Amino acid sequence: MAHLELLGIVQRYGSHTVVDGVSLTVETGSIACLLGPSGCGKTTLLRCIAGFEDIAAGEIRVQGTTVSTPGQRVPPERRQIGMVFQDYALFPHLTVAANIGFGLAGLTAEARRDRVTELLATVGLVGEGSKYPHELSGGQQQRVALARALAPNPQLILLDEPFSNLDVDLRERLSLEVRDILKSRNITAVLVTHDQHEAFAMADQVGVMAHGIIQQWDTPYRIYHQPVNRFVADFVGQGVFMPGMVLDDSHVAVELGVLASHLPLECSQGCDACGKGCGVEVLLRPDDIIHDDRSDLLAEVRHKAFRGAEILYTLRLASGVEVLSLVPSHHNHAIGESIGIRLDVDHVVAFKTPTLVFQAGAQTIQFHR
Structure with missing residues (x-):
């Protein structure tokens, strides 16, 4: 009632x-x-x-x-x-x-x-x-x-x-x-x-x-x-927006790999799903980026904030984009050290962006407007 x-x-x-x-x-x-x-x-x-x-x-x-x-x-x-x-x-x-x-x-x-x-x-x-x-x-x-x-x-x-x-x-x-x-x-x-x-x-x-x-x-x-x-994505929680490109209604490519969405990829506020090739900004939370020593994908430690049980790392990718990662504090790495990371994203949050290009490794991807 x-x-x-x-x-x-x-x-x-x-x-x-x-x-x-x-x-x-x-x-x-x-x-x-x-x-x-x-x-x-x-x-x-x-x-x-x-x-x-x-x-x-x-x-x-x-x-x-x-x-x-x-x-x-x-x-x-x-x-x-x-x-x-x-x-x-x-x-x-x-x-x-x-x-x-x-x-x-x-x-x-x-x-x-x-x-x-x-x-x-x-x-x-x-x-x-x-x-x-x-x-x-x-x-x-x-x-x-x-x-x-x-x-x-x-x-x-x-x-x-x-x-x-x-x-x-x-x-x-x-x-x-x-x-x-x-x-x-x-x-x-x-x-x-x-x-x-x-x-x-x-x-x-x-x-x-x-x-x-x-x-x-x-x-x-x-x-x-x-x-x-x-606004809600920015205000609630911590995270970084990374350039991406829509592959279809449930996949988006970013520098770190291809993300699968459990829902149709609504990459504009309240609008219909973006079409293939649309440029988006993808929200990556600190818990979306996992420290993994076995990964070939490396990122440089730029900053660290010790939080007791966890350390919040600011990591720089090959493109220069910086992301956040929340890591158990027994993984204590020095500033400037390169560490292995991988993506573990359950919910893809993406919004349209005017950005036209981004780097995915050695490849430059061109967006359609």
Whole structure:
């Protein structure tokens, strides 16, 4: 069942359109994410869902009830929506327990106390209720903010960059913990973030936004492996675009060899499959290029970034094109060393290019326009 529906949402500040015709559906119990760079419109869209802002066009529905249309808006306090903010927004003069129970004024003292105790256990803060926010770590404060948002049993939870103030390790761990909490209670949620690792760790569906438009609304797996356009391909993950030539509707040649696509090769954004001889740019991720000492195909190590279990190598091919390869860190090679590589590409991602020629070993291949 659709819990949240956005139908053609437009929001403007003066003559500047910030959100431009966004439509999406979030199912009950699902976690959705709006992912994009600063200024793309994701936080404005979240504020419209919360009821903090009017909309210029479209309709917002929560569990089938219309809560926003142009000129008509149900106020935030009547939407049964919980909010978790980037800066936690805790009351510094109230204890943890008092912060969590702040929105429970309609309950008896005993019911309120029981609810706060239950939520302290849910977010892993048993015994911390008498402390004040400044006595807690950043991760603990964010748990308090989540517990406070959950306290009134909202229909929907909105999370606005909730982990951006935390260090990387804590951010990743807490995002998984929050997902578990929301899933265990079958709570529908919408997360806003610019961090793709948060998005992929938490969300069932991700909407990549740019210029007020959702470029792709899809699962994290498909966002990464089957981006619908060049912006999504560039924004999500790491990778390098390499010149290539279409051989047929399921094969493309690049300097490193011929790639087979499991899907028809759609090498232009939303257009029909390219014809034979079309020039394309093929996205190669670091996990597409495998270090293989037995391979005759060599590349020169130009840079290396040690990441503990893995090393991210920047490798220069014979043509001068540089690619990335993620290699187990026991394969520790020096800058300037030549290493064997091979391709292992499961999903061919390619887009049309104005480039006309590229080198494939000693052979120069000419593209057709």
